Amino acid sequence: MRYTLAAALAAPALVIATPAAAQDPVGYWEGMLDAGTVQLPIGVNIERAADGTLTGTLDSPAQNSFDIPVGEIVQEGDSLTITVPVIGGRYEAEWDAAQQGWRGFFNQGGQALPLALTPGTRPERSAAAQPALPADWAIPANDAVSEIVGERLAMRPGTGMVVGMLTPDGIRVVSNGPGEGTPYDADTLFEIGSITKVFAALLLADMALDGTVSLDDPVADYLPDGVTMPSRNGQQITLKNLARHDSGLPRLPDNMAAADIRDPYVDYGEAELLEFLSGYELTRDIGSEYAYSNLGFGLLGYALERAGGADFETLLRQRILDPLEMTDTAITLSDEQQARFATGRDEYNRETLAWSMNALSAAGALKSNATDLLKFAHAAMDPQSAIAPAMQLALSDLRDAPGYRSGLGWMVANTPSGMIAMHGGGTGGFRAHVAVQENTGRGVVVLTNSAIEPSTQDIALHLLAGAPLAEAQPVPDAPVEVARDEVTLTTAQLDRVVGTYRFGPGVDLVITREGDQLMAAVTGQAALPIYPRSQTEFFYRAVNAEVAFAEENGEIVGATFTQDGRVSPLTVVE
Incomplete structure (x- = not known):
């Protein structure tokens, strides 16, 4: 079940002030989650209990879902981790001083999606914005x-x-x-x-x-x-x-x-x-x-x-x-x-x-x-x-x-x-x-x-x-399929790209070789085979994705991961 039902039955919440300190996670944070087919606005409200424990909720306004309970919130220095058990989600981020916000990845359902959160003001949702369901509802006519x-x-x-x-x-x-x-x-x-x-x-x-x-x-x-x-x-x-x-x-x-x-x-x-x-x-x-x-x-x-x-x-x-x-x-x-x-x-x-x-x-x-x-x-x-x-x-x-x-x-x-x-x-x-x-x-x-x-x-x-109906939007354009023209590489050429590459906090892409086959595993997911299109370009067959490696003076210095049109830079983990 998607969490949208809870929104129809949830009570309005209080307005929470904007975060006051740079690395203090308490407050209301806003960002845009690129989910491929849609851009989803996300709001995260974080509070601190009397014993110092961090608690919070998550909002997804486009899905009419509010006050989704957050599980564990852990801040260690400039790192922040938030779990959302009911939707199987996990957000891991680092403080970005230049942007005055958190920058990281939201992991859910086998995908790691980039999400940056910056200070915001939680919208007040009045009783008019969240109408009560009727007690005398009847199923409409055909x-x-x-x-x-x-x-x-x-x-x-x-x-x-x-x-x-x-x-x-x-x-x-x-x-x-x-x-x-x-x-x-x-x-x-x-x-x-x-x-x-x-x-x-x-x-x-x-x-x-x-x-x-x-x-x-x-x-x-x-x-x-x-x-x-x-x-x-x-x-x-x-x-x-x-x-x-x-x-x-x-x-x-x-x-x-x-x-x-x-x-x-x-x-x-x-x-x-x-x-x-x-x-x-x-x-x-x-x-x-x-x-x-x-x-x-x-x-x-x-x-x-x-x-x-x-x-x-x-x-x-x-x-x-x-x-x-x-x-x-x-x-x-x-x-x-x-x-x-x-x-x-x-x-x-x-x-x-x-x-x-x-x-x-x-x-x-x-x-x-x-x-x-x-x-x-x-x-x-x-x-x-x-x-x-x-x-x-x-x-x-x-x-x-x-x-x-x-x-x-x-x-x-x-x-x-x-x-x-x-x-x-x-x-x-x-x-x-x-x-x-x-x-x-x-x-x-x-x-x-x-x-x-x-x-x-x-x-x-x-x-x-009598719950409210959602508004249907135009069907998004399908992403362009990656090119899948395979070439043959030597073992030495394959080994050049073997290693660990980092998306962001807590999310890596690990490239290994099994015989003549390269395998690529995102943190928390099974390894999938990737195939060479050139000495520095590799594609997946299982998903619409590819990895392009960057080199300087014959050494691999980074990479770019693209899936369904979403582009994510990768850094080499030494």
Whole structure:
């Protein structure tokens, strides 16, 4: 789930004064994060508690996200480190005296993006700026929903959207697109990404209810002999920790080396997963902190497979999908289903690949359609349904998470019209959202074949609870692809560029040679192969990136890293 929901429910904050001292991080800082497809204004508010501890929040106004809780803030001399656990982010910077601000990199989701922060004034967000959600909201009529969908898709040729609405009066479906070919309808299949996590959590609950597993079972109990499961301070990670995102595991493993970034999980198998677990050391106490983890849910699915004696999809089919007659929800599609499967489009509106999640299937591998997901939404609210006991267990013990509460899989938020249980999903070419409100008997499903934001979440929450809609912008131009004309170099020529190059504080690019192949690893990420275009120019095949080395008198003195048009200078680390 993106953090935008929390903004809709957050209270206004006080104005904080501008920083008073050069190296003092206390105050409000502003900057612009270059995220490739968009420029995101960022605000960071830092305060100092009576005991001297630094605390803070982060704002992303363009995403209507405010007061995102910051984790640890550490200042050591001219260095500043800020963690943002709920979005898996980390900012590392150095004080820039000339600019009177902090200059560094924001690391999130495997990317290191440059971010400079300078003193600013926190805008006062009044009650008018953050309107309260209505208590007497009703799902709009089909004509109004059709208008919302049409406006969202207007600048996205080739995309479509299907909206399913469930009320006590029955089911309604509104669809639009994709412009050419068969029009989308309630039976069109889409990747639903992380909504898969809700199904995985209900599978866990169902297996716990019949005694196949216990929520408190250590994950280590379900791993092969010889595999070491990370632990901390004598405490073991349990199945429940995985399902509530408080295991202490990172969002993604650092040994994912995708051959093609359009299908990033396909090469990540059981061997890679077990290798990562055996070598990883937890950086925070188990259960102490909510931190969303695709890795954690992928591991949950793997553990349930070993406990249940069947693959994840088979267990889902037996325990969840078949009892609900969800015949169009699957990981592997039949030929007939494949004919109804939408073609995904990336953030630049280009056709892209469907994802194969391999060992991490429980994190996001399912495909489904509005017909099936409306059945699911109804069953999730029906106390007599086949999944009612599992739903009750999944929502029986909620833990605090920033802006909402977390059950087993589900994210839960209170609104004036009633409690909402929900989850979103996103892959390289799809977005999806499902939300249910038991006290009103209403549910909403929104599916689209596009990774362009804003997408489905704001529409789902608007239709169900009256939350504000985001404004769609023109699709950004796709970056120019790097040239990939490979030449052959000698071992000596390759070795000239082997070494460590620094982006900025805490972020390096390490070049190594394995036989005739150069490998490049950004701090905290898996090494990827790079290929020579000349003696000083190397390109990636897995991502749209290249490295150009600078030389003086035959010696390498620096480099420039370019990815999707973003240029970052590199300095040589001696």
